Amino acid sequence: MAVVSSIPVRPPTASRRRSSRAVAAGWGVLRWGTLAVALLAVLVPFFWLVSTSFKREVDYLAYPPRLLVEDWTVEGYRTLFVRNDLGHFFMNSVVITLVSTALAVVLGSLAAYSLARARLPFKLNGALAFWMLLTRMYPAIATAIPYFLIIRDLQLLDTRWALIVTYTAFNLPFVVWLMIGFFEEVPAELERAAMIDGCGAWQRFTRIVLPISGPALVATAILSAILAWNEFLFAVMLTRTEAKTLPVVMAGFITDKGMLWDQMTALGVVTVLPVLLFALAVQRYLVRGLTLGAVKE
Numbered sequence: 001m002a003v004v005s006s007i008p009v010r011p012p013t014a015s016r017r018r019s020s021r022a023v024a025a026g027w028g029v030l031r032w033g034t035l036a037v038a039l040l041a042v043l044v045p046f047f048w049l050v051s052t053s054f055k056r057e058v059d060y061l062a063y064p065p066r067l068l069v070e071d072w073t074v075e076g077y078r079t080l081f082v083r084n085d086l087g088h089f090f091m092n093s094v095v096i097t098l099v100s101t102a103l104a105v106v107l108g109s110l111a112a113y114s115l116a117r118a119r120l121p122f123k124l125n126g127a128l129a130f131w132m133l134l135t136r137m138y139p140a141i142a143t144a145i146p147y148f149l150i151i152r153d154l155q156l157l158d159t160r161w162a163l164i165v166t167y168t169a170f171n172l173p174f175v176v177w178l179m180i181g182f183f184e185e186v187p188a189e190l191e192r193a194a195m196i197d198g199c200g201a202w203q204r205f206t207r208i209v210l211p212i213s214g215p216a217l218v219a220t221a222i223l224s225a226i227l228a229w230n231e232f233l234f235a236v237m238l239t240r241t242e243a244k245t246l247p248v249v250m251a252g253f254i255t256d257k258g259m260l261w262d263q264m265t266a267l268g269v270v271t272v273l274p275v276l277l278f279a280l281a282v283q284r285y286l287v288r289g290l291t292l293g294a295v296k297e
Contacts, residue, residue: 046272053077053265060261076262084249084263086270093229093245094274096160100167101225105217107168108175113205115176116183117191129180132173140170140233151238158240166238167228174227175220182216183209218282229275246271 052060054072080086111132115125147166156162186209194204210217232247239248246267253264 049265049268049272052261053269055262057262060265076266080263080266080270086249086267089244089246089249090270092160092243093271096163096167096243096245097225097228099160100164100171100228101221103164103168104171104175104224105221108172108220109179109210109213109217110205111172112176112179113183113209116180129177132176136170136173144233144237147234148237157238158243160243162238163231163235163243163245166234167231171224171227175224178220178223179213179216182213186212222279222282225278226275229271 051068053076054074055066055069056071056073056075059066059069059071115129119125120128151157151162151166156165190208190212191204194208199207230247231245232251235245236248236251239245250264250267250271253260253267
């Protein structure tokens with residue numbers, strides 16, 4: 001006959017409970033303290049940017065710096081829009097970003113779906129994927145001179161298409177690598193069922209895979225658009241007057257007589273606000289898209 005021995009469990013003492021509460025409180029303070037520091041690191045520079053754009057020259061050049069002033073002005077914005085033809089350069093950034101992002105997402109999704117579903121001999125799938133990633137490893141400045149000569153020979157200097165082609169090419173490896181992971185998480189059974197119903201490869205891709213991967217496409221498009229919107233090196237190298245984007249215009253406020261802080265900060269606000277509002281509007285799709293391929297069953 002088996003004898004079951006029970007070991008008495010001691011109830012937690014008051015000191016142990018106090019210790020557990022102290023540890024939990026300590027972790028809570030650390031967590032909220034870290035969050036507060038992160039928020040300050042993000043919000044304080046943005047507040048300084050916005051406040052400086054409304055200050056007069058005597059205020060933003062004052063020492064010690066003045067956080068708040070009594071006399072606000074919009075002269076920086078007025079000069080920016082009236083004298084510098086900002087609307088034209090703003091449309092350059094919008095058109096170049098939208099077109100290059102759309103091309104990169106479309107072409108990159110097709111390539112990623114092919115690599116995720118096709119089984120090439122000699123493990124070429126992994127080799128091709130790594131080769132695409134390799135193009136993102138070397139510094140962009142290494143290709144600046146030969147790329148400038150190619151664009152010059154094609155007579156595309158100072159045109160929107162020069163930057164559209166450039167940003168599409170540089171965003172393609174990024175899109176492919178993100179979308180491969182998302183497409184691999186789509187159950188293959190869904191595509192097999194579609195094949196039984198007579199769907200071809202293109203129909204399976206457009207009617208089954210793409211709708212399921214919608215959040216991933218949105219997340220990839222957002223990240224690609226941010227990269228194109230903020231790019232400076234090739235924008236300043238391939239444009240002169242007509243196709244300049246906002247980062248290039250902003251760099252023009254650094255003159256031999258000093259920095260035009262009011263116009264520079266005003267343009268900084270104009271540059272940040274569209275991306276900020278767009279990210280806030282689609283943030284739920286961004287979070288869903290970035291976590292879609294994070295868990296494997």
